[in-house]
Amino acid sequence: MPRKYRNYFTAAEIARAFDVPVDKVESVAGKKVYLNQIGDVREAVLNVHLKWIGDNFTVDERNRLMEFEPDNIDPLHVFYGITILLDPDTGEGIVPLDDVIHGYNIYKYQYDNGYWD
Numbered sequence: 001m002p003r004k005y006r007n008y009f010t011a012a013e014i015a016r017a018f019d020v021p022v023d024k025v026e027s028v029a030g031k032k033v034y035l036n037q038i039g040d041v042r043e044a045v046l047n048v049h050l051k052w053i054g055d056n057f058t059v060d061e062r063n064r065l066m067e068f069e070p071d072n073i074d075p076l077h078v079f080y081g082i083t084i085l086l087d088p089d090t091g092e093g094i095v096p097l098d099d100v101i102h103g104y105n106i107y108k109y110q111y112d113n114g115y116w117d
Contacts, residue, residue, distance in 0.1 A: 008032040009065075017057060017065035020045050035097060052087045057100050059084065059093040065100065066107055078103040 009017075011025040014033045018025070018041075028044040029037055038055040042048070057065065063073060074080065085094040105111045 008034045009038070013065060014038070014041060016067070017061040018042060018045055019064060035101075038097070050087065050090070052085075052089060053094050056085075056097045057095050059095055062095045062100050062103075066103065074103075076106065078106050 009032075011029060011031050011033060012022050014029075015022040015025045024045050025033065025041060029041050033041050036055060038057075039050075039053065042050065042053070062079075066074075068074060079095070079099065082095070082099045085096065086092070087094055102112075
């Protein structure tokens with residue numbers, strides 16, 4: 001049975017999340033950034049190593065990826081009740097990748113089959 005989800009984000013989506021030009025992401029990862037490459041791409045394009053975040057997203061990255069407006073964050077309340085982890089070095093909020101993917105499917109594709117495997 002084929003899966004109904006992608007196992008990647010596009011370079012444009014990751015560029016939006018990281019607030020960098022698309023060509024910068026494409027030069028590192030090509031047109032697709034697979035889920036297990038997010039941390040490495042972040043390190044390459046932002047020139048920063050965040051050891052605690054891995055392939056997850058910061059709250060700000062998630063907001064840019066989802067194209068949330070500053071005054072209307074999460075209008076469908078998809079992210080209410082999730083556990084936001086705190087980076088012990090920076091104190092920045094980290095949204096687990098599974099929660100980002102789940103919310104992305106709901107907002108972008110109106111598709112909710114639970115979490116991606």
